[in-house]
Amino acid sequence: MAEILSIQYSWNRRLGSSAGVFMAAESSIRLTLSARNGNCRRDCNSAYFIWHEAWTWRGMAISSRPRRLLRFHLANGIVSIASNLLLTYAYREFLGLPLLIANLAAIVTTAGLTYQLANAWVFRMIAIALLIGQAQGAVLTTKLQEKAAESYDMYVQRFESADYLSRPLLNVQAGFAIEDKNFKGDNAGQDVPGAFIHHWVGAILIQHASAARVSSVLEDYGHYTQIYSPDIKVAIATHTGGESGEKTYQIRMITEQSESFLHFAFDIRGRVRFHQASDWKVVETKAYQIRESNSAKAPYADLLPEGQDHGALWRLNSYWRIRQMGNDVYAECQVISLSRKPLIGTSERVRNRARKSLENTLRQTANRALSPASAASLD
Numbered sequence: 261m262a263e264i265l266s267i268q269y270s271w272n273r274r275l276g277s278s279a280g281v282f283m284a285a286e287s288s289i290r291l292t293l294s295a296r297n298g299n300c301r302r303d304c305n306s307a308y309f310i311w312h313e314a315w316t317w318r319g320m321a322i323s324s325r326p327r328r329l330l331r332f333h334l335a336n337g338i339v340s341i342a343s344n345l346l347l348t349y350a351y352r353e354f355l356g357l358p359l360l361i362a363n364l365a366a367i368v369t370t371a372g373l374t375y376q377l378a379n380a381w382v383f384r385m386i387a388i389a390l391l392i393g394q395a396q397g398a399v400l401t402t403k404l405q406e407k408a409a410e411s412y413d414m415y416v417q418r419f420e421s422a423d424y425l426s427r428p429l430l431n432v433q434a435g436f437a438i439e440d441k442n443f444k445g446d447n448a449g450q451d452v453p454g455a456f457i458h459h460w461v462g463a464i465l466i467q468h469a470s471a472a473r474v475s476s477v478l479e480d481y482g483h484y485t486q487i488y489s490p491d492i493k494v495a496i497a498t499h500t501g502g503e504s505g506e507k508t509y510q511i512r513m514i515t516e517q518s519e520s521f522l523h524f525a526f527d528i529r530g531r532v533r534f535h536q537a538s539d540w541k542v543v544e545t546k547a548y549q550i551r552e553s554n555s556a557k558a559p560y561a562d563l564l565p566e567g568q569d570h571g572a573l574w575r576l577n578s579y580w581r582i583r584q585m586g587n588d589v590y591a592e593c594q595v596i597s598l599s600r601k602p603l604i605g606t607s608e609r610v611r612n613r614a615r616k617s618l619e620n621t622l623r624q625t626a627n628r629a630l631s632p633a634s635a636a637s638l639d
Contacts, residue, residue, distance in 0.1 A: 471584040
């Protein structure tokens with residue numbers, strides 16, 4: 261470890277002063293804890309900060325610049341020293357690299373880490389929950405690839421052509437059931453570039469209810485902010501066709517998702533179709549535009565370009581089928597969505613979040629269908 265400390269400070273001095281001189285002989289590496297090296301690191305960090313303010317993340321509020329400068333020095337100082345030291349040790353001890361090569365590899369890796377940290381914390385102020393185990397798979401900005409969108413469309417087309425109305429019912433003897441239909445997130449065995457296809461199906465048995473009442477809950481957009489609180493913040497629907505048997509709507513919803521340090525908000529535009537198919541009442545919702553709010557705060561006007569955000573939600577379709585079963589109602593919802601691939605170590609957390617979200621939707625729908633307010637809406 262002593263030799264790693266020696267090479268660490270020697271490299272910091274050389275790279276920080278932009279000398280660009282590679283000393284190949286390990287015997288020439290010396291421990292140099294000089295004030296000059298510290299001043300050079302400080303000056304270089306300040307120069308990097310000015311560059312980022314002027315170009316990389318230009319256009320940010322001047323009033324918050326001192327806080328960004330403080331975070332920048334903290335991020336670069338702590339991360340660069342700790343990461344270089346630990347990564348050099350790891351590359352040397354576990355990969356068997358020569359000391360100089362191990363340190364060079366650590367410096368390159370750390371450069372990427374400090375950039376992402378600046379993007380996530382210094383300039384974007386996205387909580388760096390990834391570093392403390394709270395990440396849910398969408399911390400850093402990314403871009404939806406065209407081939408990923410095409411894969412999603414193919415997946416949805418295949419699902420719809422398979423006649424999902426004829427699939428077996430889920431076992432709801434315990435009250436409700438939820439299944440993950442696409443655990444690997446792929447498209448029929450084919451990888452989805454930079455993205456993950458989520459497909460969940462959940463069902464609930466609503467006792468002493470009517471299918472008409474459950475369907476009316478899903479159509480009651482004026483009360484969505486109450487029914488599906490706290491996730492739905494805005495729900496606006498415009499009736500575009502049909503009066504009985506089949507109805508269509510254009511909808512706009514703003515939803516929020518939060519847990520621990522992460523918080524996201526989305527402006528979703530979609531089309532909805534209510535119709536009858538045999539003894540099923542069917543509700544199909546297909547989003548045609550999803551944009552993320554950069555601040556995730558009302559009035560949600562700071563929308564990021566579509567497909568160029570944190571990748572938490574790029575596509576979203578839902579399919580409800582509702583059937584009367586004696587005095588009870590079988591209500592099933594399938595959700596197919598597209599997001600970025602979960603970050604390493606967060607897959608289970610992402611799955612748990614998706615499962616919980618669908619469970620909440622089923623229970624909230626059932627609770628509303630059994631409430632006096634729902635009964636009054638049918639009168």
